[in-house]
Amino acid sequence: SKVNEERRMKAWQEKIKNKKQEIERLKKQIDFLAENAEQQKVVLQNEKLNLVSMEKQVKESKEKLEKVSVELNEINKQLSDASGDSAESERVRRRNEAIENLKRVFPDKIHGRLVDLCQPSHKRFNLAVTKVLQKHMMSIVCDSEETARDAILYLKEQRYPPETFLPHHGLDVHPINEKLRELTYPKGVKLVFDVIQCNHPAARKALQFACGNALICETAEDARTLAYGSAGGDRYKAVALDGTMFQQSGVIGGGSHELKMRAKKWDENALKQLRERRAQLQEESNTLHRTRRKELDVEMQRNKLTSVEYRLKNMQLEKTKCETDTLNKLTFELESLESELSVIPPKIEEIEERMQEREREIAKIEEKSNAVADD
Known part of the structure; x- marks a missing residue:
């Protein structure tokens, strides 16, 4: 019946509307994933630069610490030889x-x-x-x-x-x-x-x-x-x-002997400079040891980098899946619904024509009946 077909058409229109909304939501999700992926790429690039900088700093600290240790040992030897302490x-x-x-x-x-x-x-x-x-x-x-x-x-x-x-x-x-x-x-x-x-x-x-x-x-x-x-x-x-x-x-x-004793002041002065240099090197050594402890930070940075790379890869996979599988599936379903819907209006039109034809036939019969009654 026409009522059934109209009810059916309304149901299909609702399904199409919902499907379009579902596709729109999916497109927004794809855009969100694309934007997030770009942000993660920037984060990844920055984290890589940070890692390079940290690795360079640790490497330089190791090399400098070796030089400082050599000089410190030499100064300690000189002070020990001169009984400078x-x-x-x-x-x-x-x-x-x-x-x-x-x-x-x-x-x-x-x-x-x-x-x-x-x-x-x-x-x-x-x-x-x-x-x-x-x-x-x-x-x-x-x-x-x-x-x-x-x-x-x-x-x-x-x-x-x-x-x-x-x-x-x-x-x-x-x-x-x-x-x-x-x-x-x-x-x-x-x-x-x-x-x-x-x-x-x-x-x-x-x-x-x-x-x-x-x-x-x-x-x-x-x-x-x-x-x-x-x-x-x-x-x-x-x-x-x-x-x-x-x-x-x-x-x-x-x-005189007194002059020789006073002249030792130059040696004392040199020893004083050695002690000052030793203190400076010891402070530098402590600082460099603290920097060397950043090796743990480097390892943490590597783990962070791996985490960002994993997150980015998952986003890109999800985006690809949404674009190829899910969106294609929803688009196909929408096209099927629209195809199903397209056959309903002609059926309704056909039913309406049959109903009108029947009404015309009934009118003719009634007209003949009235004419016989008049005779």
Whole structure:
């Protein structure tokens, strides 16, 4: 019947509507998977870069740690050979404490002791340089006379031993006599200033003040020749490698036991630098050991990378399945429903035509019946 066919058509239309909604939901899911897959690709790329960076950092740390360990072992050997770890005397400790506190109280104004700011270019010059610098070897280099006065007051208040200061802006320094650099006799003669390594600007001026134009030579006889000169010749302040010093005035200073003890300060200074370097290397070693522990982080990063790759692969598989299998299946089902639906309207139309034909026949019969009745 027509009613049945109309009911059937309505049911098929509802099925088609639901199927279209199902396809729309699937397309949205495919779009979501595609977008998520792209995001995971970016995440994967970033995680790969992170892994490369971490692996590089761990590798560099291993290599650096090896170098640091070698240098640290060498420094420990040098300190052990020199008995560099022997206890300091109380007086030395107080003087070291004083300079450290001065640097803290007057930052950028107190530069340090002259002995800590420069170093003879070779150990064989130690005695001679010590003799020329004399008391200024332990003098404190600072920026100005005002700072020197404030520092002296501070030392008194803190009951530290008195110190000598060399203020950068208050020193009257005579220029180096360049002609002395051209001397060729006696053999090996040099300016004392030229055999001392010093890179600190303020310390260089203080060093020039303390050294003046003093000359250094191999032997005491050479030093005597330079100091007293030949008849009518120039006279110079000169020191021999053994610490014997001759003044132009004739005053002679020998290489005493006390001088040798004071000259050891250069060795102490070198040992101090070794200790500082050792502390620096130990800190560096600790930091590098912490970095090496990042090997575990690298392993975790690799696992994270595997997880992201697995997630991305699953998304891509699900997307492919949705696009090929599920969407094709739903599209086929929709087409089948639409095909089934397409045959219903013609049937309804056919039923309607039959009903109309029947109604016309009934009308004709009624018309004939009425005509007979009238006769």
